[in-house]
Amino acid sequence: MPSSTLSDALNEFAAHGRSRQNESHIGAFSQGQIFSPQAQEYPRPVHAEGELVLSEPSPPLAQPLAPRKASTPGVHAVQELLRIVAATKEAQEIERRRRLAWEQEQESKFIQRQAEMERQMFEMRQQIASLQAMVHPSPSPNIVHRTPADTPRPTLLLETPIHHSLLSTAHFHPSSMTSQESFVPHQMESHGNGSITSPEDARYSTTPSTSPQLRAAINTASPRAKSVDRRKRHTPRHTPAYAEDDSAESSGSDSSSSSMDRPAKRANHHDTRCLTIHHAMRLHLVRIMGLDSDRHLPDSHIEGTVLESTDPVRFVWAKTTKQSAHNYRMKERVINDLKNNRKYYKHVPEKDFSKKVLDSVFDQCFTTFRQKYRTQNDESAALAARKRDDMKALKVRRLARRKAKLSARAEARMLHADLEHIIFDGAFQLECMSSEESEFEDGQTQPTRFRTRGFAWRSTRLQRLYEILDEEDRETSATKPKRGLGRKNRIAGQVKSELILPPAGSSSWMISKHWISVTLPKHRDLLDVIKKLVVDPPGFDWDRFRELGEESDTEHQASPQNMDNPVAHTSSQYYTGSSSLQYALV
Numbered sequence: 001m002p003s004s005t006l007s008d009a010l011n012e013f014a015a016h017g018r019s020r021q022n023e024s025h026i027g028a029f030s031q032g033q034i035f036s037p038q039a040q041e042y043p044r045p046v047h048a049e050g051e052l053v054l055s056e057p058s059p060p061l062a063q064p065l066a067p068r069k070a071s072t073p074g075v076h077a078v079q080e081l082l083r084i085v086a087a088t089k090e091a092q093e094i095e096r097r098r099r100l101a102w103e104q105e106q107e108s109k110f111i112q113r114q115a116e117m118e119r120q121m122f123e124m125r126q127q128i129a130s131l132q133a134m135v136h137p138s139p140s141p142n143i144v145h146r147t148p149a150d151t152p153r154p155t156l157l158l159e160t161p162i163h164h165s166l167l168s169t170a171h172f173h174p175s176s177m178t179s180q181e182s183f184v185p186h187q188m189e190s191h192g193n194g195s196i197t198s199p200e201d202a203r204y205s206t207t208p209s210t211s212p213q214l215r216a217a218i219n220t221a222s223p224r225a226k227s228v229d230r231r232k233r234h235t236p237r238h239t240p241a242y243a244e245d246d247s248a249e250s251s252g253s254d255s256s257s258s259s260m261d262r263p264a265k266r267a268n269h270h271d272t273r274c275l276t277i278h279h280a281m282r283l284h285l286v287r288i289m290g291l292d293s294d295r296h297l298p299d300s301h302i303e304g305t306v307l308e309s310t311d312p313v314r315f316v317w318a319k320t321t322k323q324s325a326h327n328y329r330m331k332e333r334v335i336n337d338l339k340n341n342r343k344y345y346k347h348v349p350e351k352d353f354s355k356k357v358l359d360s361v362f363d364q365c366f367t368t369f370r371q372k373y374r375t376q377n378d379e380s381a382a383l384a385a386r387k388r389d390d391m392k393a394l395k396v397r398r399l400a401r402r403k404a405k406l407s408a409r410a411e412a413r414m415l416h417a418d419l420e421h422i423i424f425d426g427a428f429q430l431e432c433m434s435s436e437e438s439e440f441e442d443g444q445t446q447p448t449r450f451r452t453r454g455f456a457w458r459s460t461r462l463q464r465l466y467e468i469l470d471e472e473d474r475e476t477s478a479t480k481p482k483r484g485l486g487r488k489n490r491i492a493g494q495v496k497s498e499l500i501l502p503p504a505g506s507s508s509w510m511i512s513k514h515w516i517s518v519t520l521p522k523h524r525d526l527l528d529v530i531k532k533l534v535v536d537p538p539g540f541d542w543d544r545f546r547e548l549g550e551e552s553d554t555e556h557q558a559s560p561q562n563m564d565n566p567v568a569h570t571s572s573q574y575y576t577g578s579s580s581l582q583y584a585l586v
Contacts, residue, residue: 277352431503451493
């Protein structure tokens with residue numbers, strides 16, 4: 001033992017080796033009796049103590065430390081993190097696959113919808129073609145009429161609405177193909193005999209072997225086709241084909257010509273399309289002159305000055321296109337440019353771009369532009385143009401008042417059953433309505449009332465009729481709410497002094513005998529003119545109709561004066577029945 005202790009003291013590696021081995025053994029036992037092959041101690045050879053002392057100490061063997069196992073909470077955290085990462089990757093992969101499947105499903109649905117739409121469009125074209133063939137049948141070049149002796153039979157049939165409906169139905173119902181085969185030879189036999197099967201015959205030419213799907217296809221024909229069949233039932237069944245073709249061509253040409261001749265109309269007041277050649281010419285003139293609008297036209301061009309082709313068009317406003325050579329050249333330039341740029345005016349008919357039409361339209365537009373130029377540069381011309389526009393507006397306002405008066409009186413007439421007789425129709429004409437003049441038109445700033453001026457030829461009965469109707473209209477309008485300032489008051493003015501004849505279609509009771517007696521000495525042909533205007537419907541007895549009263553004494557006094565008039569005697573043969581004008585003429 002002492003020798004061992006001494007040798008251990010002299011050999012420093014021996015003590016450290018044992019302690020290191022003891023620590024490894026203790027650590028191994030503390031970690032659950034887990035031994036590693038590197039930490040296991042092997043038996044050493046026995047040497048003498050002197051040999052150990054005299055020999056050089058050998059270096060200790062390098063023994064690796066046993067790895068320490070991580071603590072349990074750390075292992076669980078790492079494992080949980082790895083599990084979360086794996087679950088996330090798996091969820092992303094599942095979502096990617098689901099997204100890809102959804103996109104493929106949407107693409108397939110879109111392709112199916114597109115195919116369904118194309119199929120429906122194809123069926124619709126077939127139905128339209130069949131309806132056109134039935135309404136306007138035309139000879140088909142594929143149809144060959146053969147005699148029974150000919151062995152081959154035609155493979156193409158007359159296109160009828162039933163045939164198209166069968167084709168569209170058989171496209172989706174394979175069971176109906178067999179029934180269609182039994183339906184086709186029957187039609188072929190009819191064509192082989194030289195007769196053309198009408199649509200009505202084709203509907204009932206099926207054989208008993210027809211399947212239920214085919215019967216349903218025949219019975220459920222389109223309502224439009226059935227309505228067309230009902231409209232054509234009054235025509236004979238076996239009509240020659242050429243007669244139908246001629247009528248179809250004539251009707252088609254008439255309809256096409258009428259549609260081509262009919263000018264296009266604007267949809268509303270917001271529609272700014274160029275629909276006429278006049279509008280196109282005005283727009284093109286403004287464009288080719290380099291202007292934004294025609295409100296400010298350029299100055300007049302100096303005659304004799306050369307104008308390049310790239311410069312805007314300019315005119316000599318004081319001369320016409322025939323007086324000025326420069327204006328004539330500009331006219332040709334504008335017309336040629338309009339023809340070359342007709343694509344900008346696609347709504348204008350093609351026939352309006354002919355040379356004759358364009359020449360006439362250009363002259364009209366150029367005249368209008370010359371007048372605008374004068375009004376822009378001449379004060380007197382501008383004043384005359386304003387007066388002319390004011391007079392047009394005045395006539396429009398007065399005409400609107402007369403139309404409103406006629407409408408009100410026509411509505412009030414319907415409230416009286418006795419006034420519905422045809423003899424009163426002549427009183428409800430626009431020419432019979434008196435004019436209504438506003439006071440501000442005579443110098444006042446704001447109108448307060450209107451002055452009515454009647455015609456001298458109107459009889460007392462006609463005036464009473466209008467008074468009754470106006471009173472009825474006032475009572476009716478008094479109960480209605482007023483719009484704006486309401487209806488202005490009317491006052492009776494003087495009768496118009498100028499000679500105004502009654503309108504055509506007037507009755508004799510409407511014309512005053514006093515007016516005839518006063519006017520006849522100045523105009524000897526008055527009766528000849530009036531007899532061409534007067535229309536007296538028979539069947540009305542004024543003795544039983546007292547609402548308009550009797551004729552005035554003044555008109556009765558005028559009657560004896562005309563009794564001795566030879567012109568009146570010659571005109572009495574043109575009138576029959578009792579009327580005030582007849583008494584005036586005889």
